[in-house]
Amino acid sequence: xxxxxxTVSIIGAGIAEGQPKPGVEKGPQAMRDAGVIDRIKEIGxxxxxxxxxxxxxxxxxxxxxxxxxxxxTVGNASRILHETALREARAKxxxxxxxxxxxxxxxxxxxxxxxxxxxxxxxxxxxxxxNNEDTSTSGNIHGMPVGFLMKLVNSENVPGFxxxxxxxxxxxxxxxxxxxxxxxxxxxxxxxxxxxxAFDMHAVDxxxxxxxxxxxxxxxxxxxKRPIHLSFDIDAMDPTLAPSTxxxxxxxxTFRESAFLCETVAETGMCTSMDIVExxxxxDPDAAYQTVSIGSRLVACAxxxxxx
Amino acid sequence: xxxxxxTVSIIGAGIAEGQPKPGVEKGPQAMRDAGVIDRIKEIGxxxxxxxxxxxxxxxxxxxxxxxxxxxxTVGNASRILHETALREARAKxxxxxxxxxxxxxxxxxxxxxxxxxxxxxxxxxxxxxxNNEDTSTSGNIHGMPVGFLMKLVNSENVPGFxxxxxxxxxxxxxxxxxxxxxxxxxxxxxxxxxxxxAFDMHAVDxxxxxxxxxxxxxxxxxxxKRPIHLSFDIDAMDPTLAPSTxxxxxxxxTFRESAFLCETVAETGMCTSMDIVExxxxxDPDAAYQTVSIGSRLVACAxxxxxx
Amino acid sequence: xxxxxxTVSIIGAGIAEGQPKPGVEKGPQAMRDAGVIDRIKEIGxxxxxxxxxxxxxxxxxxxxxxxxxxxxTVGNASRILHETALREARAKxxxxxxxxxxxxxxxxxxxxxxxxxxxxxxxxxxxxxxNNEDTSTSGNIHGMPVGFLMKLVNSENVPGFxxxxxxxxxxxxxxxxxxxxxxxxxxxxxxxxxxxxAFDMHAVDxxxxxxxxxxxxxxxxxxxKRPIHLSFDIDAMDPTLAPSTxxxxxxxxTFRESAFLCETVAETGMCTSMDIVExxxxxDPDAAYQTVSIGSRLVACAxxxxxx
Ligand SMILES: [Mn+2]
Ligand SMILES: [Mn+2]
Ligand SMILES: [Mn+2]
Ligand SMILES: [Mn+2]
Ligand SMILES: [Mn+2]
Ligand SMILES: [Mn+2]
Numbered sequence: 001x002x003x004x005x006x007t008v009s010i011i012g013a014g015i016a017e018g019q020p021k022p023g024v025e026k027g028p029q030a031m032r033d034a035g036v037i038d039r040i041k042e043i044g045x046x047x048x049x050x051x052x053x054x055x056x057x058x059x060x061x062x063x064x065x066x067x068x069x070x071x072x073t074v075g076n077a078s079r080i081l082h083e084t085a086l087r088e089a090r091a092k093x094x095x096x097x098x099x100x101x102x103x104x105x106x107x108x109x110x111x112x113x114x115x116x117x118x119x120x121x122x123x124x125x126x127x128x129x130x131n132n133e134d135t136s137t138s139g140n141i142h143g144m145p146v147g148f149l150m151k152l153v154n155s156e157n158v159p160g161f162x163x164x165x166x167x168x169x170x171x172x173x174x175x176x177x178x179x180x181x182x183x184x185x186x187x188x189x190x191x192x193x194x195x196x197x198a199f200d201m202h203a204v205d206x207x208x209x210x211x212x213x214x215x216x217x218x219x220x221x222x223x224x225k226r227p228i229h230l231s232f233d234i235d236a237m238d239p240t241l242a243p244s245t246x247x248x249x250x251x252x253x254t255f256r257e258s259a260f261l262c263e264t265v266a267e268t269g270m271c272t273s274m275d276i277v278e279x280x281x282x283x284d285p286d287a288a289y290q291t292v293s294i295g296s297r298l299v300a301c302a303x304x305x306x307x308x
Numbered sequence: 309x310x311x312x313x314x315t316v317s318i319i320g321a322g323i324a325e326g327q328p329k330p331g332v333e334k335g336p337q338a339m340r341d342a343g344v345i346d347r348i349k350e351i352g353x354x355x356x357x358x359x360x361x362x363x364x365x366x367x368x369x370x371x372x373x374x375x376x377x378x379x380x381t382v383g384n385a386s387r388i389l390h391e392t393a394l395r396e397a398r399a400k401x402x403x404x405x406x407x408x409x410x411x412x413x414x415x416x417x418x419x420x421x422x423x424x425x426x427x428x429x430x431x432x433x434x435x436x437x438x439n440n441e442d443t444s445t446s447g448n449i450h451g452m453p454v455g456f457l458m459k460l461v462n463s464e465n466v467p468g469f470x471x472x473x474x475x476x477x478x479x480x481x482x483x484x485x486x487x488x489x490x491x492x493x494x495x496x497x498x499x500x501x502x503x504x505x506a507f508d509m510h511a512v513d514x515x516x517x518x519x520x521x522x523x524x525x526x527x528x529x530x531x532x533k534r535p536i537h538l539s540f541d542i543d544a545m546d547p548t549l550a551p552s553t554x555x556x557x558x559x560x561x562t563f564r565e566s567a568f569l570c571e572t573v574a575e576t577g578m579c580t581s582m583d584i585v586e587x588x589x590x591x592d593p594d595a596a597y598q599t600v601s602i603g604s605r606l607v608a609c610a611x612x613x614x615x616x
Numbered sequence: 617x618x619x620x621x622x623t624v625s626i627i628g629a630g631i632a633e634g635q636p637k638p639g640v641e642k643g644p645q646a647m648r649d650a651g652v653i654d655r656i657k658e659i660g661x662x663x664x665x666x667x668x669x670x671x672x673x674x675x676x677x678x679x680x681x682x683x684x685x686x687x688x689t690v691g692n693a694s695r696i697l698h699e700t701a702l703r704e705a706r707a708k709x710x711x712x713x714x715x716x717x718x719x720x721x722x723x724x725x726x727x728x729x730x731x732x733x734x735x736x737x738x739x740x741x742x743x744x745x746x747n748n749e750d751t752s753t754s755g756n757i758h759g760m761p762v763g764f765l766m767k768l769v770n771s772e773n774v775p776g777f778x779x780x781x782x783x784x785x786x787x788x789x790x791x792x793x794x795x796x797x798x799x800x801x802x803x804x805x806x807x808x809x810x811x812x813x814a815f816d817m818h819a820v821d822x823x824x825x826x827x828x829x830x831x832x833x834x835x836x837x838x839x840x841k842r843p844i845h846l847s848f849d850i851d852a853m854d855p856t857l858a859p860s861t862x863x864x865x866x867x868x869x870t871f872r873e874s875a876f877l878c879e880t881v882a883e884t885g886m887c888t889s890m891d892i893v894e895x896x897x898x899x900d901p902d903a904a905y906q907t908v909s910i911g912s913r914l915v916a917c918a919x920x921x922x923x924x
Contacts, residue, residue, distance in 0.1 A: 202615055210821065251563050256867050257821060307798075307816040307817065491923060
């Protein structure tokens, strides 16, 4: 990051076409309404609100040959997000991308890896999101961002994703998962074959979140020299706590574990970007406020807010 | 177990006379309706559904001299369950007994110990179920299965339980408890005098479930050679999570700890039988589906289902 | 404590003027109604119920020059409580003070430190309660008890608190916090400057409650010779579990952690007094019974009730 005072660039990326449920496009506004910007300022950051990514909802956006749904819309939006994130990263800002569904990580991480080639990724999610067009049973791109970033998906065959051709490939040893508990068969195989380190909920229970984060950080950042990107899917949390999300799965992280995780990443002093995704305020509206506030709190924790 | 492919024999044991509340006899059907059989098949097991234990509801089934209630009904049913479980264990199957109240463990464990004399038991429960006729204040046999199996109850004095005369005695060093939090005074004394290792909720909080399971398995299965029977009373879980049960107690295992426990037992490769008991779908019907699905999930975990 | 049989002296201290919300004065009666006395007797203690502290609600009780609200009322009540607690402590009783808001700790701890000068304090709370008149933004005395006890507040300038002049000062190394998660800026600085050990929720998640209690006890009681006072603010618990309290904060202790904490303090054999505070049965009346019962249970745990 740049010299003091440091700046957070906020990019609203309400891209919702990576999955079928309406509402997740309202995530950025809901997070702004919940006061996330003031909260970030209170910790001592300057804030540069880049506004929202505007993109075309392509008509007749038929699936790719491989079955990826809404490829032109998502690809086009990803490219615009990529360009914005790249500009902000090159200006040495902390880049905070607020989704939208998890497809947005294609645009954000491809840009951040371009600006910060040594970067590593902590992916917090109930899901591995590492499908490709062959292994995906749904065709939803929000289940494929890691697949795209690792180039397990051949983006030349997916209309709209040509911009990925010249971006760096995310390497298997530069990503670690925390919170997994719902994995497709093809994803399980990919994780194994690529030797990707993943801490599922069994591991969180076995070791405790303290030890898990220690091992996760040691793995992706052994010499503590790499910038860290935190990609936080709110469905990593238990659905009793963050119910306003599209694909909830029983047995998730507690609020305390989630906050701890973000605090621990912040404590490294190396966290330079974050996605917060899959907050869908229209699912379970009674619980939307709770979910959105927790999302804001997690962002603040990742940016250095602490209790003591 | 036998050569591949391995088989799970499912025995429906909807015996409800070990306690006073109606409804727990519906446990086996509810678990079947929740798809437990398909779930087991998906993990790669063959399934041999032995159907339900049919038994006589003896009229005028007055308490034993010692005060055990419905002794002839429960004893008769236990003998039939014993015979079925013994046959399936001798056929080298994984024996899954679905209760019913916890009295069913008398029939299942006495049979499994006969077929597999080296077997050890992991008893997961809010309660110790080690009363005898003297210490029990209620006379409910579901509070005495460990008492019967350890022959702290003289079964010759309890009408219907004559079949236990020639079955092996469960030894105090072959059982370990996890999850205890509601113990009768007489039970407390029995645990102490017999030197039975018990991890109550205080211990789970002190050490964490990871370390507790390590210590529990080291204790009952130090050389990792003994077959393991898992007797899982759903009331071990916190009542906020599994409310459809007859004797809920505050402060229980979380879903994650319960799944972790079953996964850890499965990981040993030595688990050859399981009881799942005290799922009563008529208590708190709104929560019945949740309780039953969790029960099915725990069975799947104990049979080797994993996240990764 | 004295020779067997040991006695618990119960002091009802329904002082509510340390904060603005009515209802917390009903805490002592609610705890008595929930059967706390019988529960204590069942563990084997004799009980000496000292009844309630009667005090004057001073008319025209204008704030102190420094801004502390209702100083004469709270100060007067604190002095009466101090005298009662001192008498009971000198009679070698376990002194259980039932609040009331947390201002009551001024009276109880100042008395107990007088009778037991080596005493150390475990303060379990979402809040640090270490404000002085300058740092407090609300002027509520329930946010200042540690400030008064450490003499960060000059009690000579606060009408009603003259009695503190001759009481011992609580030293920074004789108190440890557990459960913190909502700290004012001035409090954060005080904790730092005074070098007070505090385990916030981040620490509880990092180390687990087992290790936290080990470190907390080692710190305040390294040679295991000091009497221990446990000051338990019910808002240390998560508000989903103990909602009937005036200043709830997300992300608190679970029931199991809270019970574990109290059990662990009891296990030292050195716990000789306790406050239980901020149970307000008129907030969220549907949840009052739950909150009050948990309060009673925590008292029992701190007095030696165990599962096994
Ligand atoms: Mn995701
Ligand atoms: Mn997800
Ligand atoms: Mn049981
Ligand atoms: Mn039970
Ligand atoms: Mn307090
Ligand atoms: Mn408090």
